[in-house]
Amino acid sequence: MAVSAFPDVVRALRGAGCVFAEDEAALLIEAAAGDPARLDGLLADRVSGTPLEYLLGWVEFRGARVGVRPGVFVPRxxxxxxxxxxxxxxxxxxxxxxxxxxxxxxxxxxxxxxxxxxxxxxxxxxxxxxxxxxxxxxxxxxxxxxxxxxxxxxxxxxxxxxxxxxxxxxxxxxxxxxxxxxxxxxxxxxxxxxxxxxxxxxxxxxxxxxxxxxxxxxxxxxxxxxxxxxxxxxxxxxxxxxxxxxxxxxxxxxxxxxxxxxxxxxx
The missing domain is CATH 3.40.50.150 (Vaccinia Virus protein VP39)
Incomplete structure (x- = not known):
């Protein structure tokens, strides 16, 4: 079943051990752009351990969004x-x-x-x-x-x-x-x-x-x-x-x- 509600996403992320579950949930929902199937996929990947930045396609660094992709070091x-x-x-x-x-x-x-x-x-x-x-x-x-x-x-x-x-x-x-x-x-x-x-x-x-x-x-x-x-x-x-x-x-x-x-x- 498609995950559509913010509390459901937060609950799944918390269950996977994500410390900033609320923040991550908001970002994943934004990235899904209203597509429930895409949100399901993003959430499943995140719960399995894929770095959040790879799923979003960017990392925030000094107030700017910098593009990242799988296989690239994520700046700390x-x-x-x-x-x-x-x-x-x-x-x-x-x-x-x-x-x-x-x-x-x-x-x-x-x-x-x-x-x-x-x-x-x-x-x-x-x-x-x-x-x-x-x-x-x-x-x-x-x-x-x-x-x-x-x-x-x-x-x-x-x-x-x-x-x-x-x-x-x-x-x-x-x-x-x-x-x-x-x-x-x-x-x-x-x-x-x-x-x-x-x-x-x-x-x-x-x-x-x-x-x-x-x-x-x-x-x-x-x-x-x-x-x-x-x-x-x-x-x-x-x-x-x-x-x-x-x-x-x-x-x-x-x-x-x-x-x-x-x-x-x-x-």
Whole structure:
């Protein structure tokens, strides 16, 4: 029988363990657009564990809806703190910056950073890259309205050579979950999102090390790389950035449960 009433949807979601059942119910009903059969299908998929964002086709990030699709990493709300740090790094009155969203996934970090900087009157060149072709296709859809270019490839190998030495903001939301902890992630992540976007190697910092290895030569003088880490990884991450010629610092938000390590190239 078709599920048509809001209380029925809420009840089914609560039974499946959804913490924000009322909010999810409203979103699923909106997505069904009055089609009871579609609502039944969406609800069945959600109850079976499919991430809500895949069913909706978007995730809300910093107040905007960013398109996502199955198989693409869903940006976490805490990562908005990384965007805060990147935007704050651009001094008022700066006329032009170059932003690169590395390991871009759906492109949410680049999209929000560029949107906020342009709202301040800053001219922004936006480039993004990811090794996953599904993510690249998704990011191209999201960043096309912002005139952002998205490339497929492994970290800096994907970037146009003319960016070397002139990146002001390098956003690198690298995977940082240690390999032996991936199994502890919620089922929505470990069963639906690409492992390459989750698994950071033995200590979780393998990809950060590779980013640090190339960052200094790709950053403009005074430019910075911004990487999210766990709090227990900060000391090692800062040491890695320092060893590759960058000046490291850490920012932490108790409110967002977020930690960002920043490495700046000297002027």
């Amino acid at each position: 709300q805490r990562t908005a703190f990384l965007v805060d740090q990147a935007v704050a790094a651009v001094a008022p009155g700066v006329a032009r910056v170059c932003v690169v969203d590395l390991c871009c996934g759906c492109g949410a970090l680049g999209s929000s950073t560029v949107t906020e900087l342009r709202a301040r009157g800053c001219e922004v060149e936006l480039v993004a890259a990811d090794i996953d072709p599904v993510a690249v296709a998704c990011a191209r859809e999201n960043l096309a309205p912002l005139r952002g270019e998205v490339f497929a490839g492994d970290l800096f190998d994907a970037l146009p050579a003319d960016l070397r030495g002139r990146i002001d903001l390098l956003l690198a939301n690298t995977p940082y979950v240690p390999s032996d902890r991936v199994a502890d992630l919620p089922p929505e992540a470990r069963e639906h999102e690409p492992r390459v976007a989750l698994d950071g190697g033995a200590d979780g910092l393998d990809v950060l090390r590779r980013v640090a290895d190339g960052a200094e030569s790709w950053l403009a003088p005074g430019g910075s790389v911004f990487v999210e880490t766990g709090t227990a990884q900060v000391e090692t991450a800062c040491a890695v950035l320092r060893a590759h010629g960058l000046v490291p610092r850490m920012e932490h938000s108790e409110q967002d449960y977020a930690t960002v390590v920043i490495g700046t190239r000297a002027h």
